[in-house]
Amino acid sequence: MIDNLAKLAINSGGSITPLIIPGELIDGTGLCNVSLFKEENGDIIANIRHVHYTLYHSEFDQKFNCKWGVLSYLNPEDDIHLITGNYLCKLNPDTLEVDSFQKIDTTKNDITPIWDFHGLEDVRTFRWDDKLYVCGVRRDVKDNGEGRMELCEVEWSKNICIEQTRDRIEVDPHTYLEKNWMPIFDMPYHFVKWANPLEIVKVNPEDKSTQTVKKGTLNIISSETVIKKDDKINLPLGLRGSSPVILFGDKGDRMCITHETDFFHHPGMMKDAHYYHRFLIWDKDWNVKSLSKPFKFMGAMIEFCCGLLVQDDNLIMSYGYQDNAAYALKMPIKTLNELEWEDFSTEIENIETTTWHEPLIYNPLTDKLKVPFEGLENITKNYSQCYQDMFVLSCLNGKRNGTYLEIGAGHPYYGNNTALLEELGWRGASLDINPASGQSWEENRPNGNFILQDAITTDYIQLCKSNGLSRYIDYLQLDIDPSYNTLQALKNIPLDVLEFGVITYEHDFYIDKDETCRKESREILQNAGYILVASNISPDKNSPYEDWYINPKYVKGYKNEEKFEKILFAKDYMING
């Protein structure tokens, strides 16, 4: 993998340019995620995203995580909203420096924002039918943060830069979040919605309607899928939208840059992510022609590319660095030959990831479950880190259509305890405070019920009511970081009102120096009538991190564990032999 594309580009005769808006206009907060468009006269237009926060992101050994962790958005403490503004700029075609800029005035179409993220995020700018557009995702018009791509026409002249129209692109069937659609520059009103497998949608600017929301009225336009491919490239992290799609070469090929996100836990169990990008080239019939191996632009953990264009014999790419800085990178096109490219004839290798422990996966061919259940023969794959999903099914004899409350949703599949249950018809609510998790769920597990919420302050009775869950829920997962927060979340659940059949509780005893979390959680749950049947579950033989409980009212046949200090290697506990 190339971890420093910029170096390769510069060594090949390219250049790098910082994209700057004067500090006094942005209070020193972050500039990032720049998009690019080349006008017919050769002018290069850029849209620079201004986030009104500074991202504090501890890398390497994370010795200096800040007050709020290794990854923290430093928004004003008297205003929790994460606000985005956008600057349209003209770049010097030779140096790529910002020659002139104007902030897009959106007041004509603004309504009072009612969710945490304000403004149009990760804009791509382009010209279709002689109209200059910006298109990005907006999430501030509904109180649940539902996000839609919005296509906005901008009038930009010497003295004004005004968003004249704002059309929200609706999708059918309904989803929670649409983002990072890649505009196809040479096909007006078409976007690559998904790159793998390919799905191209066409928006219909003439098919207008309105929608009334709490604080105003939205202009809606429809979209429809016009190209959908079935062939999916087997990749460990999928392919998500990043740059626009541009014509490339003289054979009708098209190119874009995609991104992918690798979520992981630091040793301190705090969630974090690496972002990677790839070049993707389709032929004129939208068959994948080439896909590069993943790369990083400048070696930072979070980088995000929104801009790509061809200028003479060079590619110009623009991207954000840790949400705090913006760059344009010029790279000779011939340098593409120096990249590594995927070979589709062989298995694609996994990207190296840093994880605490790879999940222990149940193998139906070789593993013999100690407590088998009805329908076990139909299970071909599970997802949990330590067979938690299999444990729940063992306790409830393979129950279909059960219910769950998942506190600490994390990744939608990797090490996830409810993904298998959902495949068996279960439904529930999956809480997490991390917006990046929400993004991943929306893109990878869109039918799941992800709720971006702080588990420590959630009103669980109200949550159950609003999500159609009764007082009895089959499975409760408690796993947020750090373990002290898990304990606070547990204390916040009214155990005298809500009942659960099975509980898995992550106490992280192996890093919980004063043993508080394990001790207190056991007192709370056992006093509430739950029986500890497996204590100190560990993914290896020395990392006790979780306790498993059953409710004897609903689960029969599990004996309680007597040696509460003993470490239980999960595989020994669940699998015979």
Add this chain to the structure above:
Amino acid sequence: MDKLNKYLKAYVNDPLDPYINAQLGEEYELIGQGAAALSYFLRAAELLHDKDPEMTYCCLLKTWKQIHNTTRREQWELGQLQTAVAYFPQRPEAYLHLSLHHSKREEWKESYMYSCLGLLYQNKSKLPYNINYPGDYMLLFQKAFTSWYIGQRQESKKLWSQLENIKDILPEHMVIIQHNIKTLGKETDSLQEINFKMSVGENLTTEKYSIIT
């Protein structure tokens, strides 16, 4: 911009060189791009934590400085100053900023304590980058200022007088020192003197240091 471009290229050539990261951070700070500066100073600190404690400490204070300049993130600022002190407690600079943080909130006892702690570590070598530390005298200044408010008025008067004789004090600070010596020179034990107020001197370019009796 020339220097920024120079260090950006150097960074691209070796993103793991902590000193280049820090220099790039410095160039971003100089043009008001605090967020970008923070990223590079933080990388430098992380890369140096077991190699160059003074530089690491300086880079941590640089991350604090960027957010201090941005304003409206004061709880975070406090936490980051504590991070710097925890990493390297034997230097005075973070104590000064902790003292200033608390005196701004009229938390006089805490502010006084940090000025006293900082004074234990005077006469250290200069840090590689500017982190708003005018000199050790500022800790004495803070002690003079806060001791008044915790009821140690004689100590306060004595310290203001002591400060007047220190060389190399910034002119804007000397104005305050002389103002306070003049104002507090009146010997009185009246309640009016105790029920003082703070005022923002219109002609003062720094923080609120003028004590009005």
